[in-house]
Amino acid sequence: MSQTESQDIETATTSLQTTSVAPDNKTRRYDRQLRLWASSGQAALESSKILVISGSGTSASVLKNLVLPGIGHFTILDPHKVTEADIGSNFFLETESVGKYKAEEEVRLLKELNDGVEGVANTSDLATILKNDPTYLTSFTLLIAHNLHPELLEQLSSLLRSDPFHPPLIVVRSAGFLAEFFIQFHEHTIIDSHSETPPSLRIDKPFPALLDHALSLDLSKLDPTDHGHIPYIVILVKAAHEWKASHDGRVPKTTEERKEFKKYLQSLRVKADEENFEEAEAQAYRVWAVTNVPSEISSLFNDPILANLTPTSPPFFHLLAALKTYTEKEPHTLPLSATLPDIKSDTTNYIHLQNLYKRRAEEEKEEFTKILVANPVQPQTPIDKGLIDEFVRNSHGLKVLRGEKWRAVDQDSARLKEASQSYPSHTAIHLAFSAMAALELKGVQVDHTTPAEDLKSEAAKIYGPFEEIEEEIDNAIAELLRAPNADLPTTAAFLGGLVAQEAIKIITKQYVPVKGYCVIDLISSTTSVIGA
Amino acid sequence: MPRSSHALAILGSGLYSKLPETRVLLVGAGGIGCELLKNLVLTGFGDITLLDLDTIDLSNLNRQFLFRKKDVKQSKALIAAKTASAFNPAVKITPIHANIKDADYDVDWFSQFDIVLNALDNLDARRHVNKMCLAANVPLVESGTAGYLGQVQPLLKNVTECFDCLPKPTPKTFPVCTIRSTPSQPIHSIVWAKSYLMPQLFGEDEEDGGTELDDAEKQGENADEIASLRAQAAAFKSVRLALRDSTPLEEAARKAFEKVFFHDVKTLLSMADMWKSRKPPLPLNYDEITQVAASSAKENGSSPSVNLRDQKQLSLAECLELFIASSCRLALRLRSGEDTISFDKDDDDALDFVCASSNLRSFSYSIPTKSRWEVKEMAGNIIPAIATTNAIVSGLIVLQALHLLRISYFASKATPPTATLRNVNIQFKPSAPLGASRIVPPNPSCGVCRDTYTTVHCDPSKTLLREVIDGILGDGDGVGTGPREVSTYEDKRVLSDPDFDDNLDRTLESLGVTRGKFLTITDEDGDWATLAISICLLPKDHPVDGPHLILPSPTPIPPRKVKAAPASLKRPADDDDGIEISEGPVTKKARTNGTSPPHLNGNGNGTKTFLTKSPSKKQILEDEGLIIVDKDDDVIIIED
Numbered sequence A: 001m002s003q004t005e006s007q008d009i010e011t012a013t014t015s016l017q018t019t020s021v022a023p024d025n026k027t028r029r030y031d032r033q034l035r036l037w038a039s040s041g042q043a044a045l046e047s048s049k050i051l052v053i054s055g056s057g058t059s060a061s062v063l064k065n066l067v068l069p070g071i072g073h074f075t076i077l078d079p080h081k082v083t084e085a086d087i088g089s090n091f092f093l094e095t096e097s098v099g100k101y102k103a104e105e106e107v108r109l110l111k112e113l114n115d116g117v118e119g120v121a122n123t124s125d126l127a128t129i130l131k132n133d134p135t136y137l138t139s140f141t142l143l144i145a146h147n148l149h150p151e152l153l154e155q156l157s158s159l160l161r162s163d164p165f166h167p168p169l170i171v172v173r174s175a176g177f178l179a180e181f182f183i184q185f186h187e188h189t190i191i192d193s194h195s196e197t198p199p200s201l202r203i204d205k206p207f208p209a210l211l212d213h214a215l216s217l218d219l220s221k222l223d224p225t226d227h228g229h230i231p232y233i234v235i236l237v238k239a240a241h242e243w244k245a246s247h248d249g250r251v252p253k254t255t256e257e258r259k260e261f262k263k264y265l266q267s268l269r270v271k272a273d274e275e276n277f278e279e280a281e282a283q284a285y286r287v288w289a290v291t292n293v294p295s296e297i298s299s300l301f302n303d304p305i306l307a308n309l310t311p312t313s314p315p316f317f318h319l320l321a322a323l324k325t326y327t328e329k330e331p332h333t334l335p336l337s338a339t340l341p342d343i344k345s346d347t348t349n350y351i352h353l354q355n356l357y358k359r360r361a362e363e364e365k366e367e368f369t370k371i372l373v374a375n376p377v378q379p380q381t382p383i384d385k386g387l388i389d390e391f392v393r394n395s396h397g398l399k400v401l402r403g404e405k406w407r408a409v410d411q412d413s414a415r416l417k418e419a420s421q422s423y424p425s426h427t428a429i430h431l432a433f434s435a436m437a438a439l440e441l442k443g444v445q446v447d448h449t450t451p452a453e454d455l456k457s458e459a460a461k462i463y464g465p466f467e468e469i470e471e472e473i474d475n476a477i478a479e480l481l482r483a484p485n486a487d488l489p490t491t492a493a494f495l496g497g498l499v500a501q502e503a504i505k506i507i508t509k510q511y512v513p514v515k516g517y518c519v520i521d522l523i524s525s526t527t528s529v530i531g532a
Numbered sequence B: 001m002p003r004s005s006h007a008l009a010i011l012g013s014g015l016y017s018k019l020p021e022t023r024v025l026l027v028g029a030g031g032i033g034c035e036l037l038k039n040l041v042l043t044g045f046g047d048i049t050l051l052d053l054d055t056i057d058l059s060n061l062n063r064q065f066l067f068r069k070k071d072v073k074q075s076k077a078l079i080a081a082k083t084a085s086a087f088n089p090a091v092k093i094t095p096i097h098a099n100i101k102d103a104d105y106d107v108d109w110f111s112q113f114d115i116v117l118n119a120l121d122n123l124d125a126r127r128h129v130n131k132m133c134l135a136a137n138v139p140l141v142e143s144g145t146a147g148y149l150g151q152v153q154p155l156l157k158n159v160t161e162c163f164d165c166l167p168k169p170t171p172k173t174f175p176v177c178t179i180r181s182t183p184s185q186p187i188h189s190i191v192w193a194k195s196y197l198m199p200q201l202f203g204e205d206e207e208d209g210g211t212e213l214d215d216a217e218k219q220g221e222n223a224d225e226i227a228s229l230r231a232q233a234a235a236f237k238s239v240r241l242a243l244r245d246s247t248p249l250e251e252a253a254r255k256a257f258e259k260v261f262f263h264d265v266k267t268l269l270s271m272a273d274m275w276k277s278r279k280p281p282l283p284l285n286y287d288e289i290t291q292v293a294a295s296s297a298k299e300n301g302s303s304p305s306v307n308l309r310d311q312k313q314l315s316l317a318e319c320l321e322l323f324i325a326s327s328c329r330l331a332l333r334l335r336s337g338e339d340t341i342s343f344d345k346d347d348d349d350a351l352d353f354v355c356a357s358s359n360l361r362s363f364s365y366s367i368p369t370k371s372r373w374e375v376k377e378m379a380g381n382i383i384p385a386i387a388t389t390n391a392i393v394s395g396l397i398v399l400q401a402l403h404l405l406r407i408s409y410f411a412s413k414a415t416p417p418t419a420t421l422r423n424v425n426i427q428f429k430p431s432a433p434l435g436a437s438r439i440v441p442p443n444p445s446c447g448v449c450r451d452t453y454t455t456v457h458c459d460p461s462k463t464l465l466r467e468v469i470d471g472i473l474g475d476g477d478g479v480g481t482g483p484r485e486v487s488t489y490e491d492k493r494v495l496s497d498p499d500f501d502d503n504l505d506r507t508l509e510s511l512g513v514t515r516g517k518f519l520t521i522t523d524e525d526g527d528w529a530t531l532a533i534s535i536c537l538l539p540k541d542h543p544v545d546g547p548h549l550i551l552p553s554p555t556p557i558p559p560r561k562v563k564a565a566p567a568s569l570k571r572p573a574d575d576d577d578g579i580e581i582s583e584g585p586v587t588k589k590a591r592t593n594g595t596s597p598p599h600l601n602g603n604g605n606g607t608k609t610f611l612t613k614s615p616s617k618k619q620i621l622e623d624e625g626l627i628i629v630d631k632d633d634d635v636i637i638i639e640d
Ligand SMILES: [Zn+2]
Pocket: B161, B162, B163, B164, B165, B166, B442, B443, B446, B447, B448, B449, B450
């Protein structure tokens, strides 16, 4: 290769590199998770501050799974120094760590996992902070406490419950192969729940442009290829319109009529094997299944916050108020979704239909936005277009969860009894943990020498007579007492995954988190959710 | 020792004291593998062999926590072992940077382990380990994740289902003409760019590229269309050359663009018949696009945030620009010594090229375009992956492994207690994060675990096929079932059947039945279960003058088949069915019309293969990436 040529190549490639649309290193690092929660979820993670109380193996496992995907900041709060017994069951401590502060050693090793994450060790003691500096605790996005003494836990959970703007708390308890966790939060709203139910195509209530398009087609005049490419949505809209014209404006109601309607669909085929018509027949129920506001969404309209909406209410509720007004108008549905499912069709027909849906969805979003800005109560700061977009796009999957205080379920034996009907052994495990906490609140140090009877009588105070779950209670207490304070690595690893997963759902406000006590029995590899 | 105190209390001293000597094979050092290795070390396992083929990529670091940025491009197995050993030097971790399907890892090698843990992400390797564990009779824990979902399955021969007892979903198929001439969806453009255009321009020079078309012509496909495809193929030669010789880079790239997006489209358009009921594609004119781009360049002033750069929909002009730029970069790599470049989702140049060319094709055919982000997911079959799911799965794997070991160490082999074994799913339900079910017994018609496994040790260069068959069938009087009518296979290749004995006096080596492979013997009348014979080498201390073949002792007798249904590997009946002639895994397909399939001696190799009618065989072909499409009666390779 001549020198001029190689220079050519060099200059050529330097300019060429700039034309790549390859993402930056950060996007690359997070590529596989961005496909789950998108850049909005990643931004929420990166601005979060997590406080983890206790430097146990389980705590470190949870943190590992939060540091890797890139939370903004974490603090480990633990006043203890590393002992011989801590080494070996905690991957984020080393032999040389013995005698040093646990929090400091773990922060150092956890930070190695991701240099984009800030980590801080706090070696003071929770009791002192609760007394002297509670605002420190409430300044975090989320708190996670593992095997914390119930007395401190009680104070902490009361503090965080005392104001609706205080952060949520995940309480984690584990002993050997048994574990449970509980998420204490005030109110958790989710716009993008990643709902698995697709939004309605509104075939029963076709919007004007869709109806016009369907009626403009004369199926009998199409050549056979085109005939086989008409999307089933169009076929159904047209067929339903024609059916209604000859049936006093009614859709097929009785089984007989529905069979007849399907026969009518069959009669429209020009070839026996037209896949689009097969699809139309399979989807025919969409003609008589009425599209209205799903009950899970309309029930949100009764939310007390809507009745007392103020400029400082969260944007979610301003949007919800607009949605309520929107659905009170014709056609009494949620705003149309622009996404179409996979359909047997060709490109031209599919794109035409997609454009019809897109345009209409855009119009309905405009309509929604008009209602939003006309709400009698306006938010302090106007809601940005991106959020409106997201809200409208996901309006069929909106969620509002209201939480309760840690241990609230233990004051309600009726709910425990109900849980024990469905999940006897897991309810028993929960009761064993609650009994252990009750003993500890009395100043008893629970270990493998604690008499089972002591735990059993505490459990009975919470639950009442055991009746049919007595055997489960005995088993759970026996298992718990084998190693009530053991932080087993396998359990820590498992729990680290499960709890971090829930923490990510809470922080990103995407996907639906566990509500109630999630009780885990790793001997049988089972989980149940109690008191949801 | 304080390290052990918790585990000892929970596991009990019996099992716990066994863990240091338990020999564990961990296959895969990726997301699950890293977690699992850590868990094994913490739980008290003391002898772990870790095997992985891959090197570390930046996109691994969001979950594969034993790796750091400085480790990128290094062997996963080696780095993972190094990081985990530092934690507890007392644990012996043996890393192997290799493919688990290599001949070295034969049944003898698998037999040394007490338990195998799969932490793999591809179906092919998972099936392979499943089969090896059945042959070596080693318990296996199977696992997998996809986003928030995951699954763990303990597998114990003759007790539980095997990995293949339930059919696995088959990949999507596309008729070849849809890909080559009449795409209608974004995925068609992407498959075309990745599996057709990229190899055509930057892949191996296909000397016999025309034979596929010759075959198609013989089969009476549209002669005009074939002639045009043939002309297209010839024109590729000059473009390939331009990309490789000293033609200025941009000129070569422009030549490629004009050939593919202008001339080839023009040629297709000349076949008026094709476009009677379809919207014809639009030829893309280089000068027009660049002129339009120049005049509108100032309109898009705002550049998107860095983070979302690859999620942007590219304009026609941007696609053209990206096509030229990425082609130049790829061509430069060829000129700097790379022989061929094939698609790799983590290769930016390749991904840019596939993104640009698939979108250009979509513009041409009025198909919606896709962002680079979306193209990557579709072309690279990317499955989302996060640390949390891997952590949950790995915790569950250790528990199932402990249950399996408790059975192998302490339980009666005849009636192992299976009450603690669970198939566990991590599911998408906030009301029940785990779904656990009791284990299921083997599927009686499974074509993998219902076979009778045995091993021969031999020198494949001296051992004849006949010797193995005769030795295994025995005399029926104390040894084996006695002589009977059988067919033999290696994988899908027929080596012999009752009417075809040419290969019986050839050596195993000459037939490609070598170390690590299986020789399968099926009963012609379907009376006996299939025998799967794994080929191992003679022991190291075997005397030079000793026999070249050591048969298993006692000779295994397969169970009698309950149903009289023909064996699934039987040759198809005479009808309009395809036959394959093959030496390797890739096949070319010819067609017979109502005549008996001839016995073919392909390429002097003497083997022949039938494409059988059995759906299970078809499935295997599909799983290996050979997609057979009825409509066009052709074969395209989508994914390997
Ligand atoms: Zn099987």
